Amino acid sequence: QVQLVESGGGLVQAGGSLRLSCAASGRTGRSYAMGWFRQAPGKEREFVAAITSSGDSIYYKYYADSAKGRFTISTDNAKNTVYLQMNSLKPEDTAVYYCAAGLWGRTVTDSGSYDYWGQGTQVTVSS
Numbered sequence: 001q002v003q004l005v006e007s008g009g010g011l012v013q014a015g016g017s018l019r020l021s022c023a024a025s026g027r028t029g030r031s032y033a034m035g036w037f038r039q040a041p042g043k044e045r046e047f048v049a050a051i052t053s054s055g056d057s058i059y060y061k062y063y064a065d066s067a068k069g070r071f072t073i074s075t076d077n078a079k080n081t082v083y084l085q086m087n088s089l090k091p092e093d094t095a096v097y098y099c100a101a102g103l104w105g106r107t108v109t110d111s112g113s114y115d116y117w118g119q120g121t122q123v124t125v126s127s
Contacts, residue, residue, distance in 0.1 A: 019083055031102055033051070098118055
């Protein structure tokens, strides 16, 4: 079992920044995929970013088009934590952001590829 706890959400003005954190505990393997998804009211959950490792200390990062150039995903293995740095935030970024964990080798943009989910953290961007 893997437990994921997100933090760092909040209210920010358009153009501002937030850093989300996802702390993982439990049985986390060396090869993994960690993703961030978001869900706005009345919309489906959508992929934001992911970071994967096959266990060889090489990391691959993936971003949704809406996140490219503004968001950065990173990981601190010593802390078992994944971060999502969000800059130049827009009102359309308003959503509940979820952290997810799954096995390496699956389609990172597909929410069905992840086995564990956090409870979510609210991000609200005011115009």
